[in-house]
Amino acid sequence: MTEQDTTLALAPRLAEELRDKLIAGELKPGQRLSEAALSVGMDVSRNSLREAFRLLTKEGLLRHEHNRGVFVATPSVASIIDIYRVRRTIECQALAKAYPNHPAVARMRLAVERARAARSDKDWGTVGSQNMVFHAAIVDLADSQRLNAFYAQIAAELRLSFGLLADPELLHAPYVDLNAAIVEKLEAGMTAEASAALEAYLTQSERTVLAAFSRIDERNPSGK
Amino acid sequence: MTEQDTTLALAPRLAEELRDKLIAGELKPGQRLSEAALSVGMDVSRNSLREAFRLLTKEGLLRHEHNRGVFVATPSVASIIDIYRVRRTIECQALAKAYPNHPAVARMRLAVERARAARSDKDWGTVGSQNMVFHAAIVDLADSQRLNAFYAQIAAELRLSFGLLADPELLHAPYVDLNAAIVEKLEAGMTAEASAALEAYLTQSERTVLAAFSRIDERNPSGK
DNA sequence: CAAATAAAATCGTTGAACAATCTTGACATA
DNA sequence: TATGTCAAGATTGTTCAACGATTTTATTTG
Structure with missing residues (x-):
């Protein structure tokens, strides 16, 4: 079967x-x-x-x-900036308009807890994938199939960029606690604060990714 | 050539x-x-x-x-609701975060003027297509290729639904002046107000479309 | 009239074929 | 040596024909 x-x-x-x-x-x-x-x-x-x-x-x-x-596809600085722009637009809005009893909130919390457990085990692969789950759950707060499908696509593109980057610890580990703070604000009904925290998160993450990417890119400009 | x-x-x-x-x-x-x-x-x-x-x-x-x-594809009430959810998420955010000197603003204004001219001629087809141009320009405020492409797709889906509806005057004519108000607020730097106005616009438009659609749908439940 | 069965139509996938285009490398020329 | 030309060679673009698998339609049977 x-x-x-x-x-x-x-x-x-x-x-x-x-x-x-x-x-x-x-x-x-x-x-x-x-x-x-x-x-x-x-x-x-x-x-x-x-x-x-x-x-x-x-x-x-x-x-x-x-x-x-x-x-x-060859990731570029431009594509990374574009992807983060999409993420800010969609994720922050989904969070700002979310209602705290949405089923996706439970998935957000679960992802946070699993990421924390994985972090203590230094299992950075799991930390990263649970981070993806967390953000997919955020988008799911908007209750839109089309947004979900679009976000899945964007996430796949981003993971293509991540593939070029070496250090998953640097890439994902710092954000576990930020995720936790976001879900707590959301559960407390403070959607505006949760959204603001997410925007800060995304800006910081973008900066990290771009910095790591530039280091790669200047050594190997055309992505061969 | x-x-x-x-x-x-x-x-x-x-x-x-x-x-x-x-x-x-x-x-x-x-x-x-x-x-x-x-x-x-x-x-x-x-x-x-x-x-x-x-x-x-x-x-x-x-x-x-x-x-x-x-x-x-057979449009449904669910798909229309979903599409408007996407539009609210993306368009309102693009407008709220827009800066008023963005080149797309000129296109928004141009679309409004052309729509007004077409309205006096009772050329409802042009009114409708200029309305589409207007909203595409709003999304363009976010400066994201991926959002533009995604929105183009959503717009095409919506036009598929519009195809079922008979009355383009009812569908587009009332919104010309609302569009004008939005672009004026944006030009005045009042992005928050522009975004709020757009949200009201979209909610009203959604209601109109859903009502018209239900009238069709209950006569012809499974789409022929 | 309903159920079972056979026939026809349509999709899913493959493999071969050939034209169009790009790449490579040899060759001639300056 | 450097450069431009030109003829293979390789790869993609597109078509066509074929056949198994599945669905639909038609027919037969109870």
């Missing part, structure tokens, strides 16, 4: 598989993805693979150049 | 062509799009058409059912 009953379409499955590899860093920014090579590697036809490419291109994880092929 | 030098890829062109037909109402909600029929009708291969279908499905304009084909 562990198998999938509903045979999902092939292209979305391929896209998911590729997305995982992109986020895991198995496929590196700037790298070209050969249709011929990948289609035999993944044991599917070129046509099916091209459908998957189109999906991931639309998500911003791949870049498509006509008659030249698809490449893993 | 009027021709396109860069031969654009086929799939995006097909997607654009279909998108236009969807928004124009040539393809009706719930209608099934046969791969075989459409591919001969548009004189392209089934494979290319399928790539275009994937794009439009990801945009929310088409719905894909495994082994059954693609259908024109």
